[in-house]
Amino acid sequence: MVYNLVRDASIKEIKAAGMEGYYADHDKALYFVNGDGVPWTASYIQSKGDPIADLNEDLAAEQKARATYEYLIQLSDDPGVTKTLRWLREREIVHYQRFGETLDHIYDYYSKDHYYFMDGK
Numbered sequence: 001m002v003y004n005l006v007r008d009a010s011i012k013e014i015k016a017a018g019m020e021g022y023y024a025d026h027d028k029a030l031y032f033v034n035g036d037g038v039p040w041t042a043s044y045i046q047s048k049g050d051p052i053a054d055l056n057e058d059l060a061a062e063q064k065a066r067a068t069y070e071y072l073i074q075l076s077d078d079p080g081v082t083k084t085l086r087w088l089r090e091r092e093i094v095h096y097q098r099f100g101e102t103l104d105h106i107y108d109y110y111s112k113d114h115y116y117f118m119d120g121k
């Protein structure tokens with residue numbers, strides 16, 4: 001979607017959008033940066049190895065994505081872009097719900113006694 005928005009932009013339009021720095025470094029190629037131009041890195045996500053901690057991290061990430069889509073919808077004046085952003089926002093809500101259900105399963109699992117048997121070898 002982002003590429004489709006910029007692929008036919010003229011140099012004049014790129015300058016008017018304040019994207020000349022981006023264009024100088026990346027042409028019109030996709031290069032993942034935040035709203036301040038800071039490149040995406042894997043340090044934005046966490047993995048602790050503990051299912052409860054990791055699922056809560058996932059839940060937070062889904063809510064942050066949903067909120068970002070809502071802000072982008074407020075900024076959009078293109079009906080096609082807005083429609084796509086609304087669909088993506090709905091997907092984040094579904095992802096949040098699925099992670100929440102998984103977290104419920106984990107809590108249920110941890111709330112029960114577990115017995116382990118050794119076969120004597």
Ligand SMILES: [Fe+2]
Binds near residue numbers: 095
């Ligand atoms: Fe998601």
